[in-house]
Amino acid sequence: MAAITAALVKDLREKSGAGMMDCKKALSETDGDIDAAIDWLRTKGLAAAAKKAGRIAAEGLVGVAVEGNTGAVVEVNSETDFVSRNDQFQSFVSTVAKLALTSNGDLDALNAMDYPGTGRTVADELTHLISTIGENMNIRRVQVLSVDGGEVASYMHGAIADGLGKIGVLVAATGADAASFGKQVAMHVAAVNPASLSRDDLDPELLEREKQVLTEQARESGKPEEIIEKMIVGRISKYFAEVCLLEQTFVIDGESKVGKAAEAAGVDIKGFVRFGLGEGIEKKQEDFAAEVAAVAGV
The missing domain is CATH 1.10.8.10 (Ubiquitin-associated (UBA) domain)
Incomplete structure (x- = not known):
């Protein structure tokens, strides 16, 4: 041997x-x-799985799992939306979401974990699934959210099964009403897609890019620089109200700012995660007429 x-x-x-x-x-x-x-x-x-590796996978499912004060969200992509209705695929995404709770948000660590009942790793189980179903798939990303002395609430938009759907959100909060109010905030996050929790943790690159755009727009008005500076301050404040969760108008009541509503509920929002299926992936554009023409030799 x-x-x-x-x-x-x-x-x-x-x-x-x-x-x-x-x-x-x-x-x-x-x-x-x-x-x-x-x-x-x-x-x-x-x-056969190797032959499918180059195909664009932008469909699939987002999965969420919550245990105690920790939540995990994963995105597992496939080539077609049809696969998201496959029982084997749904079971895989659900299992991976639960395993992700102890991954610390590390994709490599998640892929290396033992997949229950198979003797294979998560990565190897995915390869096996690719061969079984016949489409390219990949675990695109994972994130874990925890909060000391609080709750992690979850919400799944477009759910097709428990914890499985198209937009998955986790919200970490503390306070007596953290679970129920956190769920409402999670629904808000799914709908509005804020860029950050507050001004303090907004990506500096996003802020700088917005400042440059607003400055150029203001200068085109022909106003003096000192007026332009005041215009920028006002417009940046408006920008914060659009992209920072705590400053956004709460979709649940349509009036309060999220931060003020949380304060009134005795809740402190500590963080959130939102995964939208396929966001940022360049999907292949099918041109059926061109395909027929090519086959016909036109």
Whole structure:
């Protein structure tokens, strides 16, 4: 029996695109013969996953899980929306969301975790799922939110099952009414998509970019620089009210600022996370007419 070294497993994984545990098993079954192992993987449908790796995956599901004062949210992408209705895929996303609770928001750590009941890692289970379902998939991102002495509330917009949908939100808060009020804030976050909790944690690059745009717009008015400076101050305050959660108008009542509503409820909002499915992914644009023309040789 040939020795199945880590280098041999790595070589087979690179050539086949199959998962580590599947590669190890293939080499064991074929006495360490790389070519025979590739054929073994092909017969099991496991090497096929590599052929799908280049396809754009912008559909799928967002999953959330909450346990105690910790919540996790993950995005798992697929090529088509049809896969999101697949029971195996839904089970995978739900399981990964629960595992993510102990990942500290580290995607590599999540991928390396043992997937329950399979003897495979999360990454290898995903490869197995790709081969089974026949579409490229990937765990795109993960984030974990915790709060000492408080609650993490969750909300899933467009839910198709418990904790699974298109927009997943976590809100961390403290106070006697943290759970129920946090849920309302999570619904607000899903609808409005704030950029930050407050002015203090707004991305400096976003703020600087906005200042540059507003400055150029003000200068086009032809007004003196001292007037322009005052205009910028007013417009930046308006910008904060648009993008900072605590300064936004609360969609639940349409009147109060979120921060004031929280204060009235005796709640202190500590943070939030919002994952919108496919945001930031450049989706492939299908041109059916061009495709038909190409096939017809026009």
